[in-house]
Amino acid sequence: MNVLSRNTLSSRLALVGAAGAFLLALSACGQSVTAPPPAGEGSGAASSGTAGAIGGSATASGPVSITNCGTELTFAEAPQRAVGLSPAQTELLLRLGVGETLVGQAQTGLQALPADVASQAEQVKVLSKGEPPAREELLSVNPDLVLSPTSYEFTAEQGYASVEQLKKAGAQAYIATGGCADRRASAVVTDLVTDIENLGSLFRKPEQAAQLSKQVKDRLAAVSQANASATAPTVAQLFVDGKSLSAIGAGIEADIIKQAGGKNVFSPDDKLFESFFAAAVSPEQVASLNPDAIVFATTSDTQTASIEAYLRETFPQVTAVQENRLVAVPSANLLPGTLGNVDAVELISQKIHDR
Incomplete structure (x- = not known):
């Protein structure tokens, strides 16, 4: 299975982050402009x-x-x-x-x-x-x-x-x-x-x-109809690189969670995201929010297994781990302009609502 290289993904995130910071300086507005x-x-x-x-x-x-x-x-x-x-x-x-x-x-x-x-x-x-x-x-x-x-x-x-x-x-x-x-x-x-x-x-x-x-x-x-009468589970959306964690609080990734009927524990209004849609977080910050589900991007079955092992070891008391709601989403389905965005919405909706 061909996968997106970690270097390419990291470079793209870094570049978009630099562009976001530049625009922030020009317009004096945050991520939830x-x-x-x-x-x-x-x-x-x-x-x-x-x-x-x-x-x-x-x-x-x-x-x-x-x-x-x-x-x-x-x-x-x-x-x-x-x-x-x-x-x-x-x-x-x-x-x-x-x-x-x-x-x-x-x-x-x-x-x-x-x-x-x-x-x-x-x-x-x-x-x-x-x-x-x-x-x-x-x-x-x-x-x-x-x-x-x-x-x-x-x-x-x-x-x-x-x-x-x-x-x-x-x-x-x-x-x-x-x-x-x-x-x-x-x-x-x-x-x-x-x-x-x-x-x-x-x-x-x-x-x-x-x-x-x-x-x-x-x-x-x-x-949307399937989730109309359901309580929105809380969701932490994370980018995991080794043992480094970044939280996603805005952008298309965050809207995918919303469309899937989830409630993101991170928000565009959080100070963390005033300069970029993603931000580094500590395990303690994530654990304190005790999300019902954790959604993460992955590029392969091997990486999925590695991230899941890390999350289970790091967050044993968090509801998402205890109730086995760790949702792996192909990284390519989180890129803008792809029909995979809809696939991601459907997948996450099924997983976080235990269907």
């Missing part, structure tokens, strides 16, 4: 153009513009040479029926594509497995649209193609709405709907986008 804009507004609403899907093709009937991470992207015609910088973005294109536009896929080691669409990407060139592709590798396939879960994949200092370098090469970058630097701490699961609708507009696939959006909304509504 503002309520997220509704889907279709703010971070990525389709704003102009006509959409005319014809069969399985991605032909254009006029220019389309959207706003993504504060930048306007305009396509005179539907993208013809797309690259998904993670399996999540590749999957979205396949499910929208525009897989024929894919000229590259990257970070394929993050997760395997779902079995029902995997065969459609078998002939698509793999640009990287464990981390974003090098600048030269990405530019070699001459893309016109590059899709990414976060801004990390466009870090020139890491040797990746920056947004400006892509622009000079004739390509535009689309970052998942929840992965925009100024939204990282307030992102919500339904930002995924914004991404689906945006991509449906860009590729002139409004009907396919509407169907996929409805599936996402219906799945989330089913979870």
Whole structure:
């Protein structure tokens, strides 16, 4: 099983943290700055153009513009040479029926594509497995649209193609709405709907986008209905690295807990999270909150077993351990702009409500 390397994950967290601190200094606001804009507004609403899907093709009937991470992207015609910088973005294109536009896929080691669409990407060139592709590798396939879960994949200092370098090469970058630097701490699961609708507009696939959006909304509504009369269990969401603990108090990860019908013991309003959506915590802090469940990210069965052993040894008196509510969630399902966010909501809901 291919997995996301610990170095890549740590680098991404570090980079996003630096970006968050920079934005904090500029705007003098904390992690719980503002309520997220509704889907279709703010971070990525389709704003102009006509959409005319014809069969399985991605032909254009006029220019389309959207706003993504504060930048306007305009396509005179539907993208013809797309690259998904993670399996999540590749999957979205396949499910929208525009897989024929894919000229590259990257970070394929993050997760395997779902079995029902995997065969459609078998002939698509793999640009990287464990981390974003090098600048030269990405530019070699001459893309016109590059899709990414976060801004990390466009870090020139890491040797990746920056947004400006892509622009000079004739390509535009689309970052998942929840992965925009100024939204990282307030992102919500339904930002995924914004991404689906945006991509449906860009590729002139409004009907396919509407169907996929409805599936996402219906799945989330089913979870909400299942938990409607249930008491929300308290949940500590942790990132465990060896014996180091970080708590997640905001961002899409925290909204996943909320959507799953849980009550996070950490809050965006906590002083811990005034500069970033995650913060280092001590075992004593977690134990004092006595969560009913502990949710943690993992990249493999081996890592899951290691983290569970650590949690059982460290928190033997905590309810989550005593009642065996330790919930392992694939790290890739916590990245912005992935259908895996909904998978995570469903999984966590089942586990914390003992279903």
